[in-house]
Amino acid sequence: HTSLCTDTRGEDRIVVWDEEFFQGRRQEFTTECYDMRAFPGWPCFEHVGFQGQQFVLERGKYPRWEAWSGSHAYHMERMSSFRPIACANHRNSKMTIFEWENFLGQKGELSDDYPSLPAMGWGSSAVSSFHAHSGAWVCSQFPGYRGFQYILECDCHTGKYKHFREWGSHAQTSQVQSIRRIQQ
Amino acid sequence: HTSLCTDTRGEDRIVVWDEEFFQGRRQEFTTECYDMRAFPGWPCFEHVGFQGQQFVLERGKYPRWEAWSGSHAYHMERMSSFRPIACANHRNSKMTIFEWENFLGQKGELSDDYPSLPAMGWGSSAVSSFHAHSGAWVCSQFPGYRGFQYILECDCHTGKYKHFREWGSHAQTSQVQSIRRIQQ
CATH class of the missing domain: 2.60.20.10 (Crystallins)
Incomplete structure (x- = not known):
C-alpha cells in the first residue's frame, strides 16, 4: 500500500x-x-x-x-x-476522433471536456483512432471518466493513434465513452 | 451483476x-x-x-x-x-466553495470543470460548504474525479450545503479534490 x-x-x-x-x-x-x-x-x-x-x-x-x-x-x-507531461494550454487543445481505425468513418472535433460522448451525439460507444492536434488528453472506457484510462498527446506518435494497439487499450477494444483535456 | x-x-x-x-x-x-x-x-x-x-x-x-x-x-x-436531474445550461453553471463549514473561510468561485482543485490554487484538500447558484455539480474525493462522488444542485437545499452532513460525505470528512458540472 x-x-x-x-x-x-x-x-x-x-x-x-x-x-x-x-x-x-x-x-x-x-x-x-x-x-x-x-x-x-x-x-x-x-x-x-x-x-x-x-x-x-x-x-x-x-x-x-x-x-x-x-x-x-x-x-x-x-x-x-x-513521467511528467508537457502539453499545450488546455484552452487551445484540439483533437479529432474517428469511428474506425486508420482515421476513417464518422469524425468528431473536440476542444472541450466530454463526460459523455453519446450525449454529444457520438453514435457509438467506441472511438477507434485519434489525431491529437494540440494538448494532452485522457480518454476513458465508460461515461463520467470511469474505467480504463488512455493518455493521448500531440507530442507522441506526432499525435496520431491509428489503432487501439497504438493507444494501448487494455480492454482490447475501442470502447471509449468519455474524454477530457489534461488541465493544469 | x-x-x-x-x-x-x-x-x-x-x-x-x-x-x-x-x-x-x-x-x-x-x-x-x-x-x-x-x-x-x-x-x-x-x-x-x-x-x-x-x-x-x-x-x-x-x-x-x-x-x-x-x-x-x-x-x-x-x-x-x-432520479433524473434538472439543471441549468452548464455553460451558466456557478458555484461558490468554502474552506470551512457555514460558508466561512477561504472562498472560490467556480464556473468550469476542475479535475484538480489544488492545481487551481485551492490551498486545501477539503471543501466544507458549498453554495450552488446555478446548475448541478458532482464533487469527488480525489483528483481526476476519483473516489466518492457527491451531487450538488441549485434546486435542492436552495443550493446551500453548509456542512458535510448536508452533502452526504461517505468519507465523513470534507475531502473534495475535484469538481465538475453535470453536463448534457
Whole structure:
C-alpha cells in the first residue's frame, strides 16, 4: 500500500510513501525542467518503461492506493513508472476522433471536456483512432471518466493513434465513452 | 451483476438488466417530462429513498457493475434508487466553495470543470460548504474525479450545503479534490 502526493507548492515533484496516509518510507521525484505550467499532470503506468495500464495523476493528495489506481475492472495495485507531461494550454487543445481505425468513418472535433460522448451525439460507444492536434488528453472506457484510462498527446506518435494497439487499450477494444483535456 | 444503459436515442430513460452485457431480465424506467435537454444525467443512490453512496450516470453504456459503481474505497454492488436531474445550461453553471463549514473561510468561485482543485490554487484538500447558484455539480474525493462522488444542485437545499452532513460525505470528512458540472 502506497500513498502519493503531487506537490502543490509550485514545484514539479511527486512524493511516494510505502504506507497509507503518507506514512513509512518516503521517496521524492522531481523533474529537471522547472516550469509548473508545463506539467499539469503525471501520466503513470502499471509496469516499468511506461507499459501496462495508464492513468493520470492530477495535483493533489492520494492517501491510499484505491485513490489513484484505476477502475474496478482491472485490479491494479502497483505503479512502476511515471513521467511528467508537457502539453499545450488546455484552452487551445484540439483533437479529432474517428469511428474506425486508420482515421476513417464518422469524425468528431473536440476542444472541450466530454463526460459523455453519446450525449454529444457520438453514435457509438467506441472511438477507434485519434489525431491529437494540440494538448494532452485522457480518454476513458465508460461515461463520467470511469474505467480504463488512455493518455493521448500531440507530442507522441506526432499525435496520431491509428489503432487501439497504438493507444494501448487494455480492454482490447475501442470502447471509449468519455474524454477530457489534461488541465493544469 | 447488472448492466445499465441510459438511452442515447433522444429519450429520457434508463434501462437496467440483471445480467452483465445487457443480458437477462430487462427493466425500463422513463421520466414523465419529455425534455432531453433538461435531464443530462441520472443521480443514482446505493439505498432506496435517495440515500447512501451517490454517483452520476451520464448517457452511455455500462456493461458491468464495475463500470458504474463508484470507487475502490467502498465496495458498492447495488443501486437502489435513481432520479433524473434538472439543471441549468452548464455553460451558466456557478458555484461558490468554502474552506470551512457555514460558508466561512477561504472562498472560490467556480464556473468550469476542475479535475484538480489544488492545481487551481485551492490551498486545501477539503471543501466544507458549498453554495450552488446555478446548475448541478458532482464533487469527488480525489483528483481526476476519483473516489466518492457527491451531487450538488441549485434546486435542492436552495443550493446551500453548509456542512458535510448536508452533502452526504461517505468519507465523513470534507475531502473534495475535484469538481465538475453535470453536463448534457
